[in-house]
Amino acid sequence: MAGFVACGEYTEPEPRPVASIGSVDDFTCALPQDVGAYQRFPGSYAPSTNPRPIPGTVPDSFVPAEAVVCDIDLAPRIGADGVATYFERHYSGDFGSAIQAFNAPSARRAFLPGSCGDYSLAAPVDMWLVDADGRAVQPSYPLWDCGFENTTALGEVLELPEKYAIQHTVAIDAAGIEYFYxxxxxxxxxxxxxxxxxxxxxxxxxxxxxxxxxxxxxxxxxxxxxxxxxxxxxxxxxxxxxxxxxxxxxxxxxxxxxxxxxxxxxxxxxxxxxxxxxxxxxxxxxxxxxxxxxxxxxxxxxx
Incomplete structure (x- = not known):
């Protein structure tokens, strides 16, 4: 019995904090994956100077009006000037299912040695939620039993209608063109x-x-x-x-x-x-x- 109790305590998922609510001005799309190493003008990318609010579960009092999802890849074409494009995409609709998935509890952690194996993880997607008053939160994801993020909520967001997209640009060098294209x-x-x-x-x-x-x-x-x-x-x-x-x-x-x-x-x-x-x-x-x-x-x- 003692062994069973200890095992249950060991695998109990850690609770997640509630996300802090900030201003939408605190958020800027991160560069697509690996792009930072190939910027033709290092330092030209200018994220928000304000620290991002702490991510976590979506507060009960927060009612999203839209979700912002940033591209993790560059657009499939680049011109002679080496200026590549990527987009921040704005989705709106019924966020009920997405919030339920964001706020779902994490699974109990696997405890048997070697039971999780080695996996290649997809690049993280930069995203946040915005309400009608211009406030924003960054949701976190519950974890699977092996500690990987359960991104079901992101899938729910991407099923909503995309209302519009804002184009961003970044100049990459010759090595970057060869790497990405x-x-x-x-x-x-x-x-x-x-x-x-x-x-x-x-x-x-x-x-x-x-x-x-x-x-x-x-x-x-x-x-x-x-x-x-x-x-x-x-x-x-x-x-x-x-x-x-x-x-x-x-x-x-x-x-x-x-x-x-x-x-x-x-x-x-x-x-x-x-x-x-x-x-x-x-x-x-x-x-x-x-x-x-x-x-x-x-x-x-x-x-």
Whole structure:
């Protein structure tokens, strides 16, 4: 009996504090995940100078008029100036189910050694609630038995109608563009080889270059799901024919450096000519003839 009581006491969930009510001016959307390390002008992001009120359960006296949810990712396209966008989204409606989920008690903690395992957690979403008087609170979440946040309440908020969104911008550097958009904004001309491309290629973004001047100039970049363009890039490349000799200039070129590994284990960059010879090029490999549907699909992703 003593062992049972001790075990029950050990797994009892800790109570959460009630959230402090502050002004909506105390809240500013956090930068999307990882962006801070790639700002072109470090320190340009200016959060509220006021300390945020303490998060916790939603007070009984607080009646939300809207919820503000901040994007955790950058928008899927970025221009030549390297200025990326993200949004704070405002939702309104019946918050009854959301508040019930926010204020639900945490589960009893698991106590058996190794029973929780290791999990990769999603990036936290910055959000808060605002009432009709311009007051705001930041809800916390109850915990699952392994100590992870139960974000059911956030799902309830996201089911409500989105009334409007406010756009924010942040300038990121070349390394940031490559990190988030999976392509380099710095053009490097490939050198033809004789071997057919034989490495896996699963692009999730392209950088686009205008080649109308003395050298290709970065125009913009886009990220996307590979399913948006081709269901099987590896099979696609292996089935392409060598390109016929061609010296026609390409005025528009798309490059990608994600999902590709050359034989020596280094990242390779693939170029797709969107006009002119319309070839697929990689440094040290033979040019391949790009199918029209593929060229058109990649060009359409440019936006």
């Amino acid at each position: 999976h392509c380099s904004p710095v053009y490097s001309a490939p050198v033809d080889g004789t071997e057919k491309i034989d490495f896996p290629f699963w692009p999730s973004g392209f950088c686009y270059f205008d080649n109308v001047g003395q050298s290709p100039a970065f125009a913009n970049a886009s990220m996307f799901s590979t399913s948006d363009i081709s269901p099987d890039w590896e099979a696609l490349l292996s089935g392409l024919e060598h390109a016929a000799p061609c010296s026609e200039r390409s005025n528009s070129i798309a490059t990608s450096s994600s999902g590709m590994m050359s034989l020596d284990g280094t990242t390779a960059q693939v170029h797709v000519e969107l006009d002119g010879c319309k070839r697929i090029l990689a440094d040290g490999y033979a040019p391949l003839a790009a199918p029209a549907y593929l060229v058109d699909s990649i060009a359409a992703e440019r936006g």
